[in-house]
Amino acid sequence: MAGSPNLVEIRDLKVEAKTDAGRRIEIIKGASLEIARGEIVALIGESGSGKTTMALTLMGYARPGCRISGGTVLVDGKDLLALPEQERARLRGTEVAYIPQSAAAAFNPSAKIMDQVIEVTRIHGLMPPDKARKRAVALFKALSLPSPETIGERFPHQVSGGQLQRLSAAMALIGDPKLVIFDEPTTALDVTTQIEVLKAFKTVMRSSGMAGVYVSHDLAVVAQIADRIVVLKDGEGKETGTTAEILYTAKHPYTRELLAAFGPTPCDRCAEREPEDQPLLEIEDLTAGFGPIQPNGLPLVPAVQSVSLRIERGRNLGIVGESGSGKSTLARTIAGILPAAAGRITFDGKALKRSAHERSREQLREVQIVFQSADTALNPAKAIEDILGRPLAFYHGMDRKARDARIDQLLDMVKLPRTLRQRRPSELSGGQKQRVNFARALAADPKLILCDEITSALDTVVAAAVIELLKELQRELSLSYIFISHDLSVVEAICDEIVVMYGGKQVEQIVPARAEPPQHPYSQLLFASVPKLDPAWLDRLDQNPELVREYCRR
Amino acid sequence: MTDAVASKPAGSRLGYRFNIVGVAALALILAWAIVALLAPWLIPHPVGEIVDLDYFQPISADAWLGSDYLGRDMFSRVLMGARYTVGISLAAVVIACFSGVTLGMTAAVSGGLVDMLLSRFLDAMSSIPSKLFGLVVVAAVGSSIPVLTLTLAIIYIPGAYRFSRALAVNINTMDFMTVARIRGESTLYLIGAEILPNIIRPVLADLGLRFVFIVLLLSGLSFLGLGLQPPYADWGALVRENIGGLPFAAPAVIVPSLAIASLTISVNLLIDNLPQKIRDRSA
Numbered sequence: 001m002a003g004s005p006n007l008v009e010i011r012d013l014k015v016e017a018k019t020d021a022g023r024r025i026e027i028i029k030g031a032s033l034e035i036a037r038g039e040i041v042a043l044i045g046e047s048g049s050g051k052t053t054m055a056l057t058l059m060g061y062a063r064p065g066c067r068i069s070g071g072t073v074l075v076d077g078k079d080l081l082a083l084p085e086q087e088r089a090r091l092r093g094t095e096v097a098y099i100p101q102s103a104a105a106a107f108n109p110s111a112k113i114m115d116q117v118i119e120v121t122r123i124h125g126l127m128p129p130d131k132a133r134k135r136a137v138a139l140f141k142a143l144s145l146p147s148p149e150t151i152g153e154r155f156p157h158q159v160s161g162g163q164l165q166r167l168s169a170a171m172a173l174i175g176d177p178k179l180v181i182f183d184e185p186t187t188a189l190d191v192t193t194q195i196e197v198l199k200a201f202k203t204v205m206r207s208s209g210m211a212g213v214y215v216s217h218d219l220a221v222v223a224q225i226a227d228r229i230v231v232l233k234d235g236e237g238k239e240t241g242t243t244a245e246i247l248y249t250a251k252h253p254y255t256r257e258l259l260a261a262f263g264p265t266p267c268d269r270c271a272e273r274e275p276e277d278q279p280l281l282e283i284e285d286l287t288a289g290f291g292p293i294q295p296n297g298l299p300l301v302p303a304v305q306s307v308s309l310r311i312e313r314g315r316n317l318g319i320v321g322e323s324g325s326g327k328s329t330l331a332r333t334i335a336g337i338l339p340a341a342a343g344r345i346t347f348d349g350k351a352l353k354r355s356a357h358e359r360s361r362e363q364l365r366e367v368q369i370v371f372q373s374a375d376t377a378l379n380p381a382k383a384i385e386d387i388l389g390r391p392l393a394f395y396h397g398m399d400r401k402a403r404d405a406r407i408d409q410l411l412d413m414v415k416l417p418r419t420l421r422q423r424r425p426s427e428l429s430g431g432q433k434q435r436v437n438f439a440r441a442l443a444a445d446p447k448l449i450l451c452d453e454i455t456s457a458l459d460t461v462v463a464a465a466v467i468e469l470l471k472e473l474q475r476e477l478s479l480s481y482i483f484i485s486h487d488l489s490v491v492e493a494i495c496d497e498i499v500v501m502y503g504g505k506q507v508e509q510i511v512p513a514r515a516e517p518p519q520h521p522y523s524q525l526l527f528a529s530v531p532k533l534d535p536a537w538l539d540r541l542d543q544n545p546e547l548v549r550e551y552c553r554r
Numbered sequence: 555m556t557d558a559v560a561s562k563p564a565g566s567r568l569g570y571r572f573n574i575v576g577v578a579a580l581a582l583i584l585a586w587a588i589v590a591l592l593a594p595w596l597i598p599h600p601v602g603e604i605v606d607l608d609y610f611q612p613i614s615a616d617a618w619l620g621s622d623y624l625g626r627d628m629f630s631r632v633l634m635g636a637r638y639t640v641g642i643s644l645a646a647v648v649i650a651c652f653s654g655v656t657l658g659m660t661a662a663v664s665g666g667l668v669d670m671l672l673s674r675f676l677d678a679m680s681s682i683p684s685k686l687f688g689l690v691v692v693a694a695v696g697s698s699i700p701v702l703t704l705t706l707a708i709i710y711i712p713g714a715y716r717f718s719r720a721l722a723v724n725i726n727t728m729d730f731m732t733v734a735r736i737r738g739e740s741t742l743y744l745i746g747a748e749i750l751p752n753i754i755r756p757v758l759a760d761l762g763l764r765f766v767f768i769v770l771l772l773s774g775l776s777f778l779g780l781g782l783q784p785p786y787a788d789w790g791a792l793v794r795e796n797i798g799g800l801p802f803a804a805p806a807v808i809v810p811s812l813a814i815a816s817l818t819i820s821v822n823l824l825i826d827n828l829p830q831k832i833r834d835r836s837a
Binding site for chain 2: 020021335336337356361364369371373376377378379380381382390391394395440444
């Protein structure tokens with residue numbers, strides 16, 4: 001195989017997993033992949049399509065419970081599957097390196113960044129520590145990290161999420177690998193931060209000539225960085241082509257579906273209406289934060305400052321902003337989880353107490369909150385039917401039989417098969433979990449649902465399906481949503497009105513139906529940062545550096 | 555691995571997967587429990603009766619496990635000892651873990667003043683040396699089975715409290731706890747239905763460990779003469795009173811040691827190998 005033009009050749013790869021009943025499931029069903037030297041290939045697909053599993057086989061690794069059961073994985077002429085584990089360990093970090101999705105989880109919180117970045121060189125004995133440190137600083141510079149000379153002396157919690165992601169790239173690149181695996185490295189970042197990280201990755205990869213595998217579910221992100229795209233579904237490669245081919249002349253129906261999910265779905269029911277006399281929810285001058293109240297009446301760390309909103313029955317309000325803008329805190333304050341320090345909340349004509357403890361059970365029932373991460377919002381020790389059954393018993397006093405019937409209805413409503421009832425949350429996919437999370441809120445028969453980034457953890461296709469579901473349920477149940485997200489396209493698809501938040505303050509209120517361009521500079525920056533399905537978008541993107549400096553804490 | 559697919563693991567018909575080690579451990583524990591219950595009817599000789607004029611006799615057809623340092627029948631004494639060792643320790647460990655874990659979860663869920671008061675009070679309790687505490691209590695109110703059980707339980711409550719509080723604090727930060735709280739759930743529901751199912755496995759493992767500690771502490775107290783009063787003896791006391799038989803390789807000292815080991819090891823093995831519910835039912 002030596003002398004082959006391709007750096008990586010995966011042939012007929014099969015990976016299987018074994019369930020606790022001894023049943024075997026094929027995760028990868030005979031996929032093939034070639035990567036030329038210096039080429040970046042994107043693996044794209046929804047969660048559960050096997051994209052990460054396939055990327056990990058490039059290091060000869062299968063996650064616990066999984067087993068590579070067939071095929072060959074040639075990296076630089078060596079078949080990783082035939083090598084003994086010791087040999088494979090020697091290749092990891094030197095030939096093939098990995099950049100994980102969550103850099104925050106990949107760094108040890110109690111060790112300095114520099115020590116962790118150069119650990120690879122120490123383990124493999126690549127170079128003396130001093131030389132490794134110099135190389136790390138050069139990489140920090142190449143990845144345009146601020147103060148590259150000293151950033152290594154900090155601890156992981158002392159840098160921002162976008163910086164940490166770039167530092168984890170430095171960790172992967174320091175061993176000078178031939179192939180780098182990017183496992184959704186920008187999925188957890190704000191759009192404004194994502195741009196910077198993508199730019200840094202692109203520059204470094206171009207100048208070093210390394211090959212890369214970019215795993216993602218976001219076509220627009222992939223379009224900026226990849227040379228070729230492989231579309232995976234159910235463990236099989238559905239379509240392979242250059243980035244332009246996939247974007248403009250996709251053949252496979254699933255690829256088209258992916259592309260369609262990305263396209264803007266204008267809000268069909270967002271016609272402007274005359275304001276009603278009595279809004280469903282009205283917030284006046286709401287201020288909330290953390291720490292003791294200071295003499296000026298503000299909390300020590302104010303997270304939300306003087307926000308006023310109003311939302312009418314059957315209408316939706318979107319709140320957008322980057323992480324740390326106070327949008328989630330606002331939702332928690334409305335729900336009474338974090339009692340407001342000042343301001344008034346009026347719901348359905350009646351004043352709501354600030355703390356959830358002081359509200360009546362009926363008031364609690366009418367406002368439900370759905371959290372971003374279904375993983376932590378669903379009790380892992382309980383079956384789905386118990387999770388959905390509790391609000392039914394608690395708010396509506398249903399007996400077992402009535403509950404059973406209603407749980408089936410709820411599962412139908414969120415389009416989940418009834419057979420999932422007995423399962424635990426860990427046995428569901430991300431999209432399914434988020435649906436259960438939402439069904440639990442529906443079980444209370446609320447009037448208002450606060451959706452806190454509920455699609456952020458989902459793939460494009462799944463997120464689009466969840467949004468469609470929300471719209472459909474709204475028509476049937478005359479619900480109102482407050483939709484919090486950092487993803488503008490999602491908010492635009494469902495909301496009648498959008499509030500842009502920055503630094504705990506409301507900076508602008510936009511009505512998408514009026515199609516007016518945003519006025520406030522931060523809103524402009526935010527709207528411009530959403531990746532487009534255009535391979536040249538990132539290179540063409542020209543942001544006002546002054547704006548960026550002012551509004552992006554990179 | 556490839557051929558193992560056809561045969562389903564044992565017990566899959568019931569929806570649970572059993573582990574052979576767990577089943578063996580459970581069998582041994584049940585056997586000791588039956589012995590503990592039926593001991594008075596099983597023993598060939600009363601525990602205090604001197605059946606042999608010679609002491610530290612080896613195993614014979616007459617005395618199945620030999621005789622002890624006074625020439626009493628060891629078989630009968632071990633069977634009766636099971637009653638005290640299993641009974642007192644089990645009761646004490648259940649009381650200790652139940653109260654400790656309940657208080658620990660309550661402290662974690664309530665937070666604030668409740669947490670502080672409970673934590674400081676139980677910290678103060680755990681600062682009292684356990685043997686000394688046992689000595690004082692037994693000296694003050696005399697030794698009886700209820701007193702021993704309660705004393706042992708109280709000694710081990712702070713440990714169970716600390717352990718479960720540490721686990722519960724982590725669970726308490728999860729979003730599903732917030733969801734349950736703003737649903738308006740009571741503390742009892744929060745600790746019983748939301749937290750407990752998530753920490754039950756480590757709590758059970760802790761219970762097994764604590765059971766072993768209690769068996770050992772009970773044996774220690776018995777050795778000091780503060781535990782069970784002669785002629786009755788638990789296994790710990792049997793080891794101690796027959797320690798002189800060690801040079802003679804007398805079964806009188808080996809058998810109660812084996813009994814303690816078999817019980818404590820089986821408890822731990824059982825807890826590590828509890829039947830697991832098979833959740834992939836499509837097979």
